[in-house]
Amino acid sequence: MSELGIAFQTDKAPEEYVRLARLAEEAGFDVVSTYHDLFFQPAIGPLLLIAGATERVRLGPAALNPHTLHPAEIAGQIAFLDAVSGGRAYLGLVHGTWLDELGLDQTRPLTALRETVEVIRRLLRGDRSGFAGRRFRLAPGSGLRWEPPRDDVPLLIGSWGERTVAFAGEAADELKLGGTANPELVPVFRERLGRDSATRIVVGSVTVVDEDGDAARAHAREEVALYFPVVAPLDPTLSIPAGLAERMRELVAAGDPASAGALLPDDLLARFAFAGTPEEVAAQARACLDAGAHRVDFGTPHGLTHERGVELLARRVLPLLR
Numbered sequence: 001m002s003e004l005g006i007a008f009q010t011d012k013a014p015e016e017y018v019r020l021a022r023l024a025e026e027a028g029f030d031v032v033s034t035y036h037d038l039f040f041q042p043a044i045g046p047l048l049l050i051a052g053a054t055e056r057v058r059l060g061p062a063a064l065n066p067h068t069l070h071p072a073e074i075a076g077q078i079a080f081l082d083a084v085s086g087g088r089a090y091l092g093l094v095h096g097t098w099l100d101e102l103g104l105d106q107t108r109p110l111t112a113l114r115e116t117v118e119v120i121r122r123l124l125r126g127d128r129s130g131f132a133g134r135r136f137r138l139a140p141g142s143g144l145r146w147e148p149p150r151d152d153v154p155l156l157i158g159s160w161g162e163r164t165v166a167f168a169g170e171a172a173d174e175l176k177l178g179g180t181a182n183p184e185l186v187p188v189f190r191e192r193l194g195r196d197s198a199t200r201i202v203v204g205s206v207t208v209v210d211e212d213g214d215a216a217r218a219h220a221r222e223e224v225a226l227y228f229p230v231v232a233p234l235d236p237t238l239s240i241p242a243g244l245a246e247r248m249r250e251l252v253a254a255g256d257p258a259s260a261g262a263l264l265p266d267d268l269l270a271r272f273a274f275a276g277t278p279e280e281v282a283a284q285a286r287a288c289l290d291a292g293a294h295r296v297d298f299g300t301p302h303g304l305t306h307e308r309g310v311e312l313l314a315r316r317v318l319p320l321l322r
Contacts, residue, residue, distance in 0.1 A: 009301075025056055031090075207220075209317060
């Protein structure tokens, strides 16, 4: 059975997470996620507030990375979130983006991700035999000094890269394709996961919903401009006009994402964002689900104003998808 999720940027006051989480659960969302982007609030804080304010929704970070958090820290955080939420946590992992400012060692990213999964699973299962990897290690006898509620939590891996997607097909419960609203992409990545893989596909991207569809699309263009030059070349189903990604990248670098986004025609925008009226956004999400996505995650900023966008998703979009 398909699911619907909502993802929040971690830039809010504590009480806002509580209010939004309750609204999301009451509306019927299945999953509530928070981002873990560099220089924003760490995901674990808002997630603990959300866990305390809800009873049903699954929740987790979308997503943590092994460069800014050691796997042992990730294991501890996700185990505690699982305990606070009564077994509703999931763990999202990615290679990590926008980390150049920190001067971190990001070599062998797939190795780091593989070893992260291994270390976390050993810690949650109480395996104290030790681990010696190329990026991470556990000395024999090392382990969590408290009992986690579960010896495993559902794993989501976010990636577009073929080798990492193949790994997700072996190791993860879900593969997250972030930055896309393109239903034609779903069967492509189903194939890349492997014919026998049970890994479910999640699609999610910038979402802007408003009764004024043109205003919603205009706002979404500015948001999409920030990641279009990175993601667009990875989508094999699209024909991108020559020079478009490069020109948009230049404008964003010059501090003008509005002009960059204005270059996107409606048909391309619809492949990279859920944007428009409630009926239009619901139709976009339905197309992704019908194409085989297990879940659609509606991402920030949600609307022309954050509050109004979440309200419209809850009151107007979700009923059209149930």
